[in-house]
Amino acid sequence: MRAGTLVMLSASIAIVVLSGCSGDGVDYHSLTGNYFPVATGSQWTYDMQVTTYFLTQILDARGQSTRVVANNTLYTALRSALLRTTTFTDYFPDIPTPDVAASPDSTIYRYCDYLFSSGGGLQDWSEYFRSYDDDHNGTTDAVLRWSSGAPRAVAVLVPETRPFLRSPLIAGEAANVSGPLTTIPFYTNNETLSGTTTVLGIQYREPESFLGLAAASYVTYVQTLQATVNFEGHQGTCNGYAKTDIVRDIGPYRKDIDLEFQIDGGRVRLHVYMVATSFEQADE
Numbered sequence: 001m002r003a004g005t006l007v008m009l010s011a012s013i014a015i016v017v018l019s020g021c022s023g024d025g026v027d028y029h030s031l032t033g034n035y036f037p038v039a040t041g042s043q044w045t046y047d048m049q050v051t052t053y054f055l056t057q058i059l060d061a062r063g064q065s066t067r068v069v070a071n072n073t074l075y076t077a078l079r080s081a082l083l084r085t086t087t088f089t090d091y092f093p094d095i096p097t098p099d100v101a102a103s104p105d106s107t108i109y110r111y112c113d114y115l116f117s118s119g120g121g122l123q124d125w126s127e128y129f130r131s132y133d134d135d136h137n138g139t140t141d142a143v144l145r146w147s148s149g150a151p152r153a154v155a156v157l158v159p160e161t162r163p164f165l166r167s168p169l170i171a172g173e174a175a176n177v178s179g180p181l182t183t184i185p186f187y188t189n190n191e192t193l194s195g196t197t198t199v200l201g202i203q204y205r206e207p208e209s210f211l212g213l214a215a216a217s218y219v220t221y222v223q224t225l226q227a228t229v230n231f232e233g234h235q236g237t238c239n240g241y242a243k244t245d246i247v248r249d250i251g252p253y254r255k256d257i258d259l260e261f262q263i264d265g266g267r268v269r270l271h272v273y274m275v276a277t278s279f280e281q282a283d284e
Helices: 107-115
Strands: 013-016 028-031 043-054 057-074 082-091 123-132 144-148 193-208 216-231 236-245 250-262 267-282
Touching: 043 250, 107 216, 107 250, 123 216, 216 267
Parallel strands: none
Antiparallel strands: 013 028, 043 057, 043 267, 057 082, 082 123, 123 144, 193 216, 216 236, 236 250, 250 267
């Protein structure tokens, strides 16, 4: 099973509307409703397609991923500004390493093996978020990513320097110690990456029908991703983007991820497309 990464915001949220330019004068759009369901046991099932590009080769593979709200630890606003800690877990499918036409002795061949392994980019992953009620009025004011790691491993704390996931949500460049907003296969879970930076933009979308339900409002998070690759004594680069559609009352619904890895003279590009086929929301 596989889980998600976000926290319920039932109050109005100001979202930056991207209009093709940046700077002052950008309008805000007020979003109301629950965009990040966090009831324990809530579950999303995704169809996942991975397309690998190597030289002139194009190789496709498919699997099914699951996202689960694994746990909630609730607090009261009277005792502390901390309202809850929420654990999301993503479970990734076993997808065979693509048969790229590279020598088994090459670094890029071995790096592909790592990326597609359950101990590499496709390892199951948990992320922990804490929601705060800064003014003690009973509603969430700030949502901060607290730690992450493999589900059965010791969670790794996220450094404090991360102007990243707050309510109201903001657009801008995250600190280089920040991680992406949602778990991204081959990137978030990839321990060979360092010096990661994420440039985040948020775009409001017109209502659409999802999973056969009535038309719902949604937003697209556009993230530009960069990192340094360190593997077997070799250094390279990772560049790409991730677009995540988050739908009112459903949460993360669709991801379009494109990543290119370059190391030791070799290059491989991965395009990952994930779309939810079902969502089961547990009772709070």
